[in-house]
Amino acid sequence: MIADLDAVRRRYGLARVSLLGHSWGATLALRYAVAHPDRVEKLVYVSGTGLDEGWEEEFRANFTARLGDEWERWRELRSRRRTEDEERELAVLQWSADFADRSKARGYAERMANPWFEINYECNAVLGKETWPSAFTECRQLEVPTLIIDGAQDLRPRWSVDSLFETLPSAKRVVLEDAGHIPWLEVPDEFEAAVGAFLDPA
Structure with missing residues (x-):
């Protein structure tokens, strides 16, 4: 790259x-x-x-806390095969956690998912393991x-x-x-x- x-x-x-x-x-x-x-x-x-x-553990804890009530839905989607609509929903839930203003977070994440492009999780995993x-x-x-x-x-x-x-x-x-x-x-x-x-x- x-x-x-x-x-x-x-x-x-x-x-x-x-x-x-x-x-x-x-x-x-x-x-x-x-x-x-x-x-x-x-x-x-x-x-x-x-x-x-070593920042990942703290990130995961922050992510769980930030998602709040939506955490269980995110975890359920993440654990199984998904339709394209569910794949998009998973991404929107995940991305919404990246915003400080929770009243606008879902809207910002929806904008990021429109248009929708499939996520390459295999590539993401490889890059995440790079040192x-x-x-x-x-x-x-x-x-x-x-x-x-x-x-x-x-x-x-x-x-x-x-x-x-x-x-x-x-x-x-x-x-x-x-x-x-x-x-x-x-x-x-x-x-x-x-x-x-x-x-x-x-």
């Missing part, structure tokens, strides 16, 4: 690019910058999981200016993201208090202002 990103850069004849990645995409953008620091002007790391391992043993060493050497931006109410523990901020030599951190995992939907003005000021400070 790093090679795919570089192919896009070459296709448009760009010597350097600014990259923005969200969630797992934040990790991909970071790894591209580590692999090709001379080709990245700026990096925006949105709602990633940082460098510290990066040299992450701390490589990130300490990355001089690319980086904005780490996330929501304070993201289910993924922020202490893991703190590890990345403390490791990168040229990083700025913005935490949006009223947002979860997808801040540009919940606090679009704050998100746009932070990213815009970083990419174009003039």
Whole structure:
């Protein structure tokens, strides 16, 4: 996937690019910058999981608590074969947990599922098992200016993201208090202002 990103850069004849990645995409953008620091002007790391391992257990506990009454329905769907409509329902339930404002969470998740594209769980599982043993060493050497931006109410523990901020030599951190995992939907003005000021400070 790093090679795919570089192919896009070459296709448009760009010597350097600014990259923005969200969630797992934040990790991909970071790894591209580590692999090709001379080709990245700026990096925006949105709602990633940082460098510290072991965050999954806390995430699962937060996820269960955030779903509340819908947890049993999610667990029941997750445990069996599903129709296409049920597959979409499962995704909407899961994605709704990523929003801090519970009164709007279902609506945001429905928007994300329209149009509906089938989820490749096999690919997801493979990517989830990937490790990066040299992450701390490589990130300490990355001089690319980086904005780490996330929501304070993201289910993924922020202490893991703190590890990345403390490791990168040229990083700025913005935490949006009223947002979860997808801040540009919940606090679009704050998100746009932070990213815009970083990419174009003039």
